[in-house]
């Protein structure tokens with residue numbers, strides 16, 4: 001989609017697709033997580049999203065906060081059109097941190113030219129996690145976007161959140177708020193002090 | 195358009211009544227036409243040129259075009275050796291996409307995608323591909339295609355998509371370029387003619403024409419390896435059912451190579467490696483991310499056979515096996531990393547790959563040692579912080 005404004009219109013006009021305001025305050029993330037954003041975000045409501053949630057501040061695809069809420073053993077991060085089963089990397093519970101980043105790289109490479117800028121240990125939702133940053137030149141519209149992500153494995157499932165926005169203007173504008181949302185994520189029933 | 199697309203495109207259904215006037219009868223030397231003049235704007239050919247001119251304007255601005263001067267001058271030099279008097283009419287664009295593809299538009303815009311660049315073993319192989327594209331250009335095949343009723347709807351569709359995209363503004367998109375490329379998919383007779391002209395140009399420029407069939411055999415070997423890996427043995431027969439067999443083109447090119455070969459012809463292997471060397475690592479990283487393990491491993495096997503003492507190639511073979519992760523791949527990857535290590539200036543990343551495999555197989559001390567070596571050699575690596583953690587344990 002070349003025209004971001006157009007995409008927003010398409011998304012909001014389609015009958016079964018809605019944007020709901022979430023936050024500020026506690027917001028459930030799927031069945032098992034909860035976030036506590038300090039600001040209001042817009043959450044995409046659409047059928048067939050599975051265990052994925054999409055949030056945005058200014059509208060898609062200006063800025064996108066994507067949650068993967070429990071990718072299971074043998075599941076890919078995203079479906080890749082035209083790719084055969086063996087050509088798509090799948091999540092394994094025993095995956096190492098760098099392999100999870102590689103799985104993301106392969107998915108991102110489908111969308112353009114990707115470069116991983118930084119990978120470091122971190123914590124996410126009270127779990128030991130990996131945080132990485134990347135730059136992607138999208139082949140669809142040739143926009144350069146920057147992103148960062150947190151990935152953690154719990155109970156043999158991958159929990160991951162990725163914020164992405166155009167390098168010019170939008171990334172800087174929302175990165176801090178997105179980072180704050182991700183720092184607020186915890187498993188339901190877990191203490192706040194994680 | 196991937197490499198299968200390239201094959202499908204280059205062999206797509208036979209066009210009836212296709213013009214072969216420019217091509218002399220078998221056995222006679224082919225005579226290049228004079229330089230092409232820009233067609234009148236009111237004609238169909240003029241419209242086609244105007245359209246591709248606009249595409250080129252977008253391509254010129256594309257972020258996917260590699261603009262480094264030495265590489266561009268080098269590739270333009272090869273194209274010019276082939277094109278002779280037509281050299282001033284060609285403009286080379288190197289497009290960063292890990293896909294085997296090259297195309298030449300009727301206005302002289304010549305695109306070479308990096309997936310193709312990576313797969314060429316020498317200048318002569320690239321000359322075979324560019325010569326073929328110049329063949330389409332000199333014989334003005336796109337005009338035949340434009341005028342052919344069968345392809346008119348495909349062209350109409352492509353113009354429609356392109357115009358819609360143009361209306362939305364912005365730079366040229368790569369997705370769109372693929373559409374443009376597919377619109378120039380030629381028929382069987384055009385392909386044969388382009389093969390013939392291309393190989394002739396190659397020989398005249400002093401390149402060993404035997405490298406032309408080799409481009410095909412390499413490509414077919416990769417496609418077969420991928421089909422074997424993904425377990426789709428039917429794939430090829432479906433693909434080639436309605437098309438002439440690439441084996442046939444390969445055979446024809448092979449036979450003609452014997453006729454055209456003269457003393458003193460070369461492959462230009464050394465200058466090719468020098469010119470493309472600085473880009474190879476990036477292109478191999480792009481290649482790995484495609485996760486086409488069969489193709490990638492066939493490619494690396496071929497490259498290693500040609501340059502057995504290059505540590506970077508052994509390292510990438512290790513990475514390809516590690517990422518594929520099939521039965522026995524861990525051991526193959528470790529062997530490849532070990533092979534890389536025996537040569538000077540081996541990539542430090544081999545220690546990371548080795549550490550990851552040792553970690554996965556429960557060898558904690560071995561993994562720590564490997565990660566420590568990686569971080570010591572590449573303290574500035576983008577992921578050094580990740581492995582520092584293991585070292586400090």
Ligand SMILES: [Zn+2]
Pocket residue numbers: 204326330380384385388
């Ligand atoms: Zn062709």
